[in-house]
Amino acid sequence: MASNREATPYELAHQLAWNRREFIRSAAGVALGSSLLPSSLLARTGVPISKRKVVVITFGGGARDQETFAPEGQENIPHLMRELIPQSAFFTQVVNRGILGHYVATASLATGVYETINNFASLPPEHPTVFEYFRKDLKRPASDAWVVAPSNGFNRIGESSHHSYGPGLGAKVILPKHLLTAATSGGGTDYEHLLRDSYETPFYTPELSGGEFELQQLGNLLKLSVDDFKAHALTLSSPDELSVYIVRQLMRQVAPSLLWITMHDIDIAHAGAFSLYIDGIRRTDRLCADIWKTIQSEPEYAGKTTLFILPDFGRDSDDDSGGNGFQHHRTGDALSRTTWMMALGAGVREGVVFDRPMESTDLVPTLGSILGFSASLSQGKPIPELL
Amino acid sequence: MLPSDLKPEQFNGYPPEARKLVAAHVAVLRRLPLSFLPSLLREAIEYDFKFPAERRSLEKELVNLDSLSSDQLKDWLQGFAQIRISSQLERSDWINAPAQFVEQLSSYLWTTHQLDAFRTAALAYAERLRAAVPPEKPPIPRLGITVIGQGVTVNDAPLFRKLRPHGAYFRAVKPENGVQLLLNIAAARAKVHPVPYAHWYIDGGQAAVHDPALTSVSYHALEPVRAALSGRIRAEIDRPGMGPENLRTVMAQLRPGDLGLANSSDAVLDRFQVKMLTEGSGTQIFSTTFAQWTAREALRRAQPLTLLVRFAPRQRQKPMNEMLSASHEVSELDPLGSLVDADMGAYYNWLNLQRLPGAEQSSFLAWFEGHNEALAIGPAIPRGTESNAATSLEQLLNWAS
Numbered sequence: 001m002a003s004n005r006e007a008t009p010y011e012l013a014h015q016l017a018w019n020r021r022e023f024i025r026s027a028a029g030v031a032l033g034s035s036l037l038p039s040s041l042l043a044r045t046g047v048p049i050s051k052r053k054v055v056v057i058t059f060g061g062g063a064r065d066q067e068t069f070a071p072e073g074q075e076n077i078p079h080l081m082r083e084l085i086p087q088s089a090f091f092t093q094v095v096n097r098g099i100l101g102h103y104v105a106t107a108s109l110a111t112g113v114y115e116t117i118n119n120f121a122s123l124p125p126e127h128p129t130v131f132e133y134f135r136k137d138l139k140r141p142a143s144d145a146w147v148v149a150p151s152n153g154f155n156r157i158g159e160s161s162h163h164s165y166g167p168g169l170g171a172k173v174i175l176p177k178h179l180l181t182a183a184t185s186g187g188g189t190d191y192e193h194l195l196r197d198s199y200e201t202p203f204y205t206p207e208l209s210g211g212e213f214e215l216q217q218l219g220n221l222l223k224l225s226v227d228d229f230k231a232h233a234l235t236l237s238s239p240d241e242l243s244v245y246i247v248r249q250l251m252r253q254v255a256p257s258l259l260w261i262t263m264h265d266i267d268i269a270h271a272g273a274f275s276l277y278i279d280g281i282r283r284t285d286r287l288c289a290d291i292w293k294t295i296q297s298e299p300e301y302a303g304k305t306t307l308f309i310l311p312d313f314g315r316d317s318d319d320d321s322g323g324n325g326f327q328h329h330r331t332g333d334a335l336s337r338t339t340w341m342m343a344l345g346a347g348v349r350e351g352v353v354f355d356r357p358m359e360s361t362d363l364v365p366t367l368g369s370i371l372g373f374s375a376s377l378s379q380g381k382p383i384p385e386l387l
Numbered sequence: 388m389l390p391s392d393l394k395p396e397q398f399n400g401y402p403p404e405a406r407k408l409v410a411a412h413v414a415v416l417r418r419l420p421l422s423f424l425p426s427l428l429r430e431a432i433e434y435d436f437k438f439p440a441e442r443r444s445l446e447k448e449l450v451n452l453d454s455l456s457s458d459q460l461k462d463w464l465q466g467f468a469q470i471r472i473s474s475q476l477e478r479s480d481w482i483n484a485p486a487q488f489v490e491q492l493s494s495y496l497w498t499t500h501q502l503d504a505f506r507t508a509a510l511a512y513a514e515r516l517r518a519a520v521p522p523e524k525p526p527i528p529r530l531g532i533t534v535i536g537q538g539v540t541v542n543d544a545p546l547f548r549k550l551r552p553h554g555a556y557f558r559a560v561k562p563e564n565g566v567q568l569l570l571n572i573a574a575a576r577a578k579v580h581p582v583p584y585a586h587w588y589i590d591g592g593q594a595a596v597h598d599p600a601l602t603s604v605s606y607h608a609l610e611p612v613r614a615a616l617s618g619r620i621r622a623e624i625d626r627p628g629m630g631p632e633n634l635r636t637v638m639a640q641l642r643p644g645d646l647g648l649a650n651s652s653d654a655v656l657d658r659f660q661v662k663m664l665t666e667g668s669g670t671q672i673f674s675t676t677f678a679q680w681t682a683r684e685a686l687r688r689a690q691p692l693t694l695l696v697r698f699a700p701r702q703r704q705k706p707m708n709e710m711l712s713a714s715h716e717v718s719e720l721d722p723l724g725s726l727v728d729a730d731m732g733a734y735y736n737w738l739n740l741q742r743l744p745g746a747e748q749s750s751f752l753a754w755f756e757g758h759n760e761a762l763a764i765g766p767a768i769p770r771g772t773e774s775n776a777a778t779s780l781e782q783l784l785n786w787a788s
Contacts, residue, residue, distance in 0.1 A: 097500070099497040100497075116497075116498040116499075120630060120631045120632060121630070270668050270669065271672065271676060272668060272669035272670070272675070272680065273675055273676060273701065273704070273724065273728045274727055274728045274730075274732075275721075275723075275724035275725070275726075275727035278727065318734075318735070318738060321687075321739075321742050324683060324735070325731075325735060326731075327668065327669075328668070331506075332497075332502045332506060
């Protein structure tokens, strides 16, 4: 019998996940996964735990199904659809129950706890980050955990203010835009298209404080001269392209075992121009595939790396009169909270879709299980389908 | 301070009409939970500058609240009553600065994981209010017109894809003199049904010649206001201790006079236009965003009978500080990107038109300016159909209505 009542957020999230699964199954030809899986997938890869690497990409800042996985949106993500999804385990229902601001949501992803810090302040997460668990538990050096982040507001994401962890135990953070500003001595209009900062607060570039990557390390660590860096930057079209350029250098020269990349171009949607939002999705799609190719071609990474791609959250639905569709992520509706995740590479079953609900806080404990540390203060649970 | 302590004189800072309105209902305001009341006051404090449709709906809401018994009121607002409020919020000046309170409440709800509960309470209340005080039906069916693609000579991408399932797509529309023809149709409706703020013309560029019977807003006409706003933003950003949240508050408090718009004879429209620029995101820099957001707000607030929106090319994307600068250099335009923006904008205009009472009788036309493509939606138009027959815009509107 038909019902006139409004669907609950749970029902909407489930429906969204089901649609996503069907879209992907029909377009990418993948199978529906079961939770009854062979155990110890990672162990069966033969990669010893000490050699495993993990790369996390946040597909930011949030895209909706109708512009991505729905039939009308698939033209915007050809690389995800044709190249990555067939090789991945795809989770259709990743729910974010936290605050839907990009910094605080990324901090929540990185801690496995729904952080409540001010999204617009330069503050560290309050709970230990995945980088701190990784480095402290496994006694890894600072060079083994890195974050490449788009916005200067992300400069504190590498380590928390937690009393048992915190300073000296986190990840090094590279802010490519900050680096480029330093390399060009703050000038040079040729580079300004690469220096756009937060789209949530477009008039502000936050003051930096924290352990951001210094200019002199450009040469020492990444083996890049300032001139080469500047010359290459001129060939790029967006801040995320600049980030991926730095990521490649980092992978070649430093080869960290835990690498976290936050993409941000899509968040231009806040300016309300649909074409620029779509351009951002297409670029992010291409850049994700570029990173996967780099993983496969770099000897330090090939065959021993698990790649995770997930948005920090979605964007508002067209159906919610309280929002303005794709432009923002303010309503907290099911569409803006329910997103997806793909995992591919070492230890991952290829071409399967899982549509049971999971939370975005489940990522950190899952990384713990893969890399061999305990995310003891995380609120999430390891994802059994990946273990 | 809690609502139960309210006294009429505490509203002395409100504009005169708003003060009168609130004073007439202070007894029921005292009985409302603090998680709810400032949202109502945020509307009430703007009463003097609201459109007639908004005024009527606020008045009816207050009368309805007044008519509820204690038990009924408790039942209506039980979801809000369960929301926990911090003592800091309780102490804030929610009487005189209700919008700031609501902004801080929103942040508090996110932080304390109460947003879903608040959302559920708000939806339940809105549903009951709609049932108790049904929205006014329009005196004539509404008409929405959206003109997109100004400045585009060749376009290969399919248009109106989101709208096509809801109406008929025409490939052979005569484009000659189309903008003027549509403006004349809008003006004719305004003359036959001369209701204040009921017939709008919003232009994302320079407004075409139009009848003064239309309420008109254009991005071009607001250029001095945008320049003044950019100057204010730059000055505020440079102030020590200014952060994004403070800036938002400062912008929301700007009035027409602060931006050189004080001499107009229409204070309601002036306030509306300033709000488009100070509260809209991206409206200051992209004309396509301005046109879409202004149409959305005009529909939501003024509930017009006629709305003609014409998109114009926006500036090409550049760094934010450049786009904000008040440079007199001619900006490089992005007509094709703007066409994509406007195509989505047309869909949003239709969606927002559908949210108004009488939606089932309303009609909608989207036209690719200067070209042969158009899309018509209306009670008599078969959905998901296409036509290659030569036709005029006027004929399409006749079919759609």
